[in-house]
Amino acid sequence: MSIGVLVVDDEPIARHAIVRQLRADPDIDLLGECGDGASAVAAIRAQSPDLVFLDIQMPAMTGIEVIDAIGSERMPAIVFVTAFEQYAVKAFEANAVDYLVKPFSRERFAATLGRAKTRLSVNTGNPGTSTQILRALEDLRQRDAWLQRIPVRVDEHVVLVPVDDIVWIKANRNTVELHLADRVHELRETMAALAERLDPRHFARIHRSAIINVRRVKAIHPWFNGHHVVTLDTGQELRMSRYQHEAFLRLVTTRQAER
CATH class of the missing domain: 2.40.50.1020 (LytTr DNA-binding domain)
Incomplete structure (x- = not known):
């Protein structure tokens, strides 16, 4: 199967690391890269990717705000990408959501991509709107509501x-x-x-x-x-x-x- 993938991250080095490994996979059709949330929203609407590698912590428009703009029911499958932020990682793990912590190893990336492929192959509906993802996002929103x-x-x-x-x-x-x-x-x-x-x-x-x-x-x-x-x-x-x-x-x- 061919999987259309979009990479969204405001750090060029991080985007390059993801893109380099995606290009080595024959199942991947790389649709493009986005360096900010606004262009990510436009690209998702225009290209309808199957899978998005989505950075959570971006200036101006965060990954969560990208999902809000698209609408959770219309989001493709997601692999969240984050610099190490303990609470975010716990939210992803608690809800069985795929994620990458920057910097990541080749082995870690391969394992994450493999899980994403499996979920796409068995989920013929809209894999991006699973209960697990929605719960993880709610946990992250709740975190933002409390004093930091x-x-x-x-x-x-x-x-x-x-x-x-x-x-x-x-x-x-x-x-x-x-x-x-x-x-x-x-x-x-x-x-x-x-x-x-x-x-x-x-x-x-x-x-x-x-x-x-x-x-x-x-x-x-x-x-x-x-x-x-x-x-x-x-x-x-x-x-x-x-x-x-x-x-x-x-x-x-x-x-x-x-x-």
């Missing part, structure tokens, strides 16, 4: 603090303290307002005055009267309210999954 960096004032400057660097957060009246491994920043915001903007998969409120980064938890110890003590990887110990059962279960589940 928090602006804080340091002297006369504004510093953007990545939320992943936060170990725990302490409420202090109408401000909060962002505790990092080596410093503390004060932010003029209420605990409740900040909690709504943090990814609940990564942050848990264990007390009315404390939110922790669940990935920084080292141990959870029972205390008394239903309370527990959470030990963070910095050595900080925080008391967990006995009413925070949901947070406690999330912490236990996360730690078990990481082992």
Whole structure:
């Protein structure tokens, strides 16, 4: 069978690496290359490829926005291409979606292309709109909805603090303290307002005055009267309210999954 393929990536080196290996495959009909999202949308509409190698992280128009512009029901099969971004890779793996992490080996590319061929050969409908792909995209959109960096004032400057660097957060009246491994920043915001903007998969409120980064938890110890003590990887110990059962279960589940 002949498979019409379009390559979309804003990095010329990455495009060249994909194109070089596609040209070596007799089953592939290379339809073209696109260096941005807008030209990708035009090419997909005009050429109707069977398969698209689609970069997720492109300026101006991302890979997700390309899919939105085409419409998920009209998208061809997709192999997502990304520089290593942990959350994106987890979303693809969790939903059994084909992807390539740049830079990739010849063996990795061959395995990914082989899976794409198999899916195209057994799926006579529209393989690009599988439930797995839609779920992966929803996971990525959800990630974008949560805070990634928090602006804080340091002297006369504004510093953007990545939320992943936060170990725990302490409420202090109408401000909060962002505790990092080596410093503390004060932010003029209420605990409740900040909690709504943090990814609940990564942050848990264990007390009315404390939110922790669940990935920084080292141990959870029972205390008394239903309370527990959470030990963070910095050595900080925080008391967990006995009413925070949901947070406690999330912490236990996360730690078990990481082992």
